[in-house]
Amino acid sequence: MCRFVAYQGHPVLLADLLYRPRHSLVAQSSTSEEMSQPFNGDGFGVGWYSPEIDSEPCVVKAAVPAWSSTNAKSLSTKIRSGLVFAHIRGASPGMAVQQTNCHPFSFGPFLFMHNGSVDHFAKLRRKLQQGLSDRAFESIQGTTDSEHAFAVFLDFIGDPEAPRTVADLRTALVATIARLTELARAVDPSACLYLNFAVTDGVQTVASHYSAGTISAASLYYSAGARYVVDGDDGDMLETEATEFGAVMVASESLTRRPEDWKAVPLNHTLTIDSGLRLELNPIEIR
Amino acid sequence: MCRFVAYQGHPVLLADLLYRPRHSLVAQSSTSEEMSQPFNGDGFGVGWYSPEIDSEPCVVKAAVPAWSSTNAKSLSTKIRSGLVFAHIRGASPGMAVQQTNCHPFSFGPFLFMHNGSVDHFAKLRRKLQQGLSDRAFESIQGTTDSEHAFAVFLDFIGDPEAPRTVADLRTALVATIARLTELARAVDPSACLYLNFAVTDGVQTVASHYSAGTISAASLYYSAGARYVVDGDDGDMLETEATEFGAVMVASESLTRRPEDWKAVPLNHTLTIDSGLRLELNPIEIR
Amino acid sequence: MCRFVAYQGHPVLLADLLYRPRHSLVAQSSTSEEMSQPFNGDGFGVGWYSPEIDSEPCVVKAAVPAWSSTNAKSLSTKIRSGLVFAHIRGASPGMAVQQTNCHPFSFGPFLFMHNGSVDHFAKLRRKLQQGLSDRAFESIQGTTDSEHAFAVFLDFIGDPEAPRTVADLRTALVATIARLTELARAVDPSACLYLNFAVTDGVQTVASHYSAGTISAASLYYSAGARYVVDGDDGDMLETEATEFGAVMVASESLTRRPEDWKAVPLNHTLTIDSGLRLELNPIEIR
């Protein structure tokens, strides 16, 4: 019941993801096309990196519908970044609508966001917490399964200051998925989870399209090309012959007009985007 | 782009209007059935009277979606009243999402709410304001056409302390409709307005279903019976042979399961509910 | 860093506690007289009982300064209750300013609020949580030491449906204080806590004035009389010769003009108010 977009590549205006394309993320907040419930009005967040300042992201969130935020609108026309995470929230029933429950979550250089659900989260939450380091436990400010998943990830990734590859990021994300699946199955062997995650350290990005049990995960698409341009009232991904790209997006729904710009991330796969914008799709194997 | 319900009769819990019926007002905030845009997440408000305390209404509003308000939910299970106005807002583009723009608006003993739109409001606003008394002008806290319409009404109704009949309320409301139509047509002879209003002084209520120009007004229904009861997961209006009723509702969409409980207010008519719960439908005649 | 008032007795308007006395709770939100930091602008909450409806309290909270809440102002002039808890928050540094962190906290028939602090809360939080029942653990929505203390209390008080005396309430509150003290001292033998709590089940009330370590607890006062009346711009507690009272207040600061209306709750004592408004002061003995 959430939608997200992650962008990595040449710097773009936030508005080119959030507002200007025909089916921008904010448009999806009121007219999501691939969800049974077509709105996501329980908050939004956007995080981006400014490497010329430092390695930690700037994060702005609010527990109000994205479509009416004048702050988001103003920022989006002025902020340009080469790595952007943006998320709109449709809260699961009973989950508090508050800023600390909005995505993306941040810690040190990391941003993390989630579209999905975890069966029996209330029942497994304490066991999950008991397995966390103090640092990861204390990072939790809200009550969502998503933020708890991020805390698990933080323990798998280890020292935020250490150098890491995109494979390290992927390993920690897959371990997080395995841990959540194990915790949910310990409560109920037929527990359902769907875990569309995106995580970045400001340099490289991993996204997952995963489900366990009889639930089907929501859609996840990516688009890669030489350059992402927004012209008039829509955006386009310019094609390239090269195997390295200038711009990559991963999104719950395609943002732009041309269907051929978007490919599905296969179910139970990760998409990795390394610091040189090279892409890989790899299966998620959980015993 | 808004939905409302007005209730007059034996005291009911707010929850019996806002949450408990199958198609309650809060359910309509995310799944309105008779609007092209099926959500109304730009704020809500509820006003009610406690005649044992005084003659002025209590009003609670917030510029957040009704569906996530824990305050509204808690209040609704404890507050019982015999006259309730409740409203959920889907803001017109460009109108600020802020509490002062939420309905119902109140002044002295009056509550007022609106579902509709006024063409060229930005252009006619100043002329409208110039015609107001100081008292009515100074009552305006927000920026909506709706609140400005209420200010016009306040001047037509006159002294809030004076005794008045439901016919007086109706005369002032029809005069308000005429004035708005005249102001809009002065800007553009083919201006469109649709003005579904509800107004009360705590004792009697008038609602209008009105459109001018080529726009069609949104739906408006009413339901009247011996008693309104909510049982299990839905509400029902109990029938009566009498011509006086024990409970009357006017709503943008029918709240309860049985279609036969609801009748349409004819276009360009008012529905008046007097202090004895006698109903009248009268045509709105604007030259 | 917080201020609160609890009222039990003949029904009063919320405004008679929140707004109308010279030094009302809302006045304290901007001009607290007994705190080094004279404002409490990080949210407020009010809970009250309507025994004619049911045994659970109505609770309204918001993470904004009390002084500017038009909802609180409107409700306060219409709601009359014989048992009211109201609280204004000055958040401890680093604690999120959000509605789920506002007091009073509620569960079943209980309301609970806190003025105080617990050293090393971040460090003891997980151990505290591990000792909780599922029910108490799952009741936690926010991140404050105060809400965690309430969860501990819920386990000590047991079945919310069972009959209980004011002595039972007191025993559970003192056990809560002992548990928190023990948890803090396990981290640091010289840990400081101050725990001014108020708890009620809608029928009877207990408040504590407690500190451990070298910290001094903030002030706590009570006032009891035949009747609490607000007249003009201030309130007065009318005296009585009887040993039973008609109105009792417990407050962080005296709300009304006459100093002789207010007595200090001695340090490390509880004040109990039973269902017949009989008062007792008893020492809190923690090994």
Added chain:
Amino acid sequence: MCRFVAYQGHPVLLADLLYRPRHSLVAQSSTSEEMSQPFNGDGFGVGWYSPEIDSEPCVVKAAVPAWSSTNAKSLSTKIRSGLVFAHIRGASPGMAVQQTNCHPFSFGPFLFMHNGSVDHFAKLRRKLQQGLSDRAFESIQGTTDSEHAFAVFLDFIGDPEAPRTVADLRTALVATIARLTELARAVDPSACLYLNFAVTDGVQTVASHYSAGTISAASLYYSAGARYVVDGDDGDMLETEATEFGAVMVASESLTRRPEDWKAVPLNHTLTIDSGLRLELNPIEIR
């Protein structure tokens, strides 16, 4: 009851104005030293320019205390600008606490903020509005005297696209002051106003320190030097022998530790800062 700071010069981090100096603007939101009422918790706003993107400012505002805004804190550590306006609001009694009433106000390339008050504003508001152009009238979103003053200014400054000097900005600001004084005196010849304004077009800045009637205006200071540096827990203005500066601040209270860094703007004077950071103090002469 408001505090503001305007900065023009070499790019600085927002945090160097908002958070890091000993007596930063956000510190003033809870411990203003030169106001009888020491807090300003009714909202905040910050606007800044990014000339590499375009000539219009980015503006972020919220109707909550600045001290608890995690968005403001995050943005302030990443955004660097050479022209910043920041404001914290202590609302006048009766003025709605809402985002549209927060400063700075923006229109085209302009930012405008105010610390002060206008006697009889409710009475003169309509007359003021009647004198406005449609464009200026329609720019008004909120209800403050401050935003209405900005609308008056917009009419005096004329075409936002036209080239202008700092003298043009000053002329329009002084004309605005004269107009407000005239309007207030038409209601009451002994009306009091104090009008500490700051306005910029992104290139040059004017501030006023003005009072009329028996009221004394709040303080207004400026600081100019070779460079503004924040080091450790405070900021310093580095001296220069030159008559051109590298950094200029105008603020309601001095932000930094060294009193010699700050000079008072004399009463009934403007301070102009041209695009080359040359300063002038000129008397405001209103007949």
